[in-house]
Amino acid sequence: MAATGDEAAAMDSISRVPVSHPAGLSLAGASSSHGEGAEPAAESLLSVPKKPSTNSDGGVETAEEAVEPAEPDINELCTDMFEKMAVFLQGELTATCEDYRLLENMNKLTSLKYMEMKDISINISRNLQDLNNKYASLQPYLDQINQIEEQVSALEQAAYKLDTYSKKLEAKFKKLEKR
Template sequence: MAATGDEAAAMDSISKEPAGASAALNPALSGSGQLQRPEDAAESPTTTPKKPGANSDGGVETAEEAVEPAEPDVNELCNDMFEKMAIFLQGELTATCEDYCLLENMNKLTSLKYMEMKDISVNISRNLQDLNNKYASLQPYLDQINKIEEQVSALEQAAYKLDAYSKKLEARFKKLEKR
C-alpha cells in the first residue's frame, strides 16, 4: 500500500539523512573532503548502516513492494472489462449490420415501387398513344362537323335576314292595302 499526503512527507523526512551524517557514513568521501574515485570506493569495503524506520516492521514501503504482481481482483476486473467491451463492440457491430440490412430492404422496396411506377407510366404512355391515334382517325369527322356548323350558322343568318325582309314586305303590303 503506497503512502499519500502527510504519511509520504513523513517518510521522506525519515529517509533523508542530515548532511553531516551523510559525510561521515559515505565511503566515497575521503578524510580531506574530496571525492574518491569509484574504484577506490569499491576497494574499501564499508558497511552502510540501515536507515531508521526502513526496517520491515516500520510500515514503510520499499520499491520492491510496489512492483508486486497485480492482485487477482484487478485481473478479474480487467477480464470483466474486456468481456463487457467485447459485448459492447459486438452490439455496436450488430446494430450497424442491422442498419445496413434495413437500408438494403428499403432500397429493394424503393426499387420495386419505381418498377411499379415505370409500368404505370408505360401503360399511361401506351393509352395516350392509343387516344392520339383515335383522335387522328376522328379528325376528318370533326372537320366535317366544323364545316356543317359553319353552314348552319350561315343558314341561320340567312333565315334572320329573310325574316327581317318578310316583315318589311308585310308592313308595305299593309300600307298599300290601306290605301
C-alpha cells in the same frame, strides 16, 4: 552496533517479510486462473503482523513494514474488461449490420416503387397514345361537324335576313292594301 531486544525482533520480522510477499503474489496469480483462493492470498498480504514501536534507546525509531493494499486480480479484471469490450463491440457491429439491413430493405422498397411508377407511366403513355390515335381517327368527323356548324350558322344568318325581308315586304303589302 548490534541490535537489542525489540529492535532485533523488528529487524527479524522485516527480513522475513520480503520472502512472504513474492510467495503471496505468486499464489494470487496462480489462484486467479482457478477462480478460487484469490481472497486468502489477499488476506495473507494484509495479515502480516506489525510490531509496535516501543523504543528503549530513546531516539532511535524502529522500521515498520509498509503493507501495500491488496490488488485485485489483474487477470480477472482483464478478462472481465475483454468480455465487456467483446459485448460492446458485438452490439456495435450488430447495430451496424441492422442499419445496413434496414438500408438494403429501404433500397429494395424504393426500387419496387420506382418499378411501379415506371409501369404506371408506361400505361399512361400507352393510354395517351391510344387517345391521340382515336382523336386522329375522329378528326375527319370533327371537321365535318365544324363545316356543318358553319353552314348552319350561314343558313341561320340567311334565315334571319329572309325573315327581316319578309317582314318588310309584309309591311309594304299592308301599306299598299290600305291605300
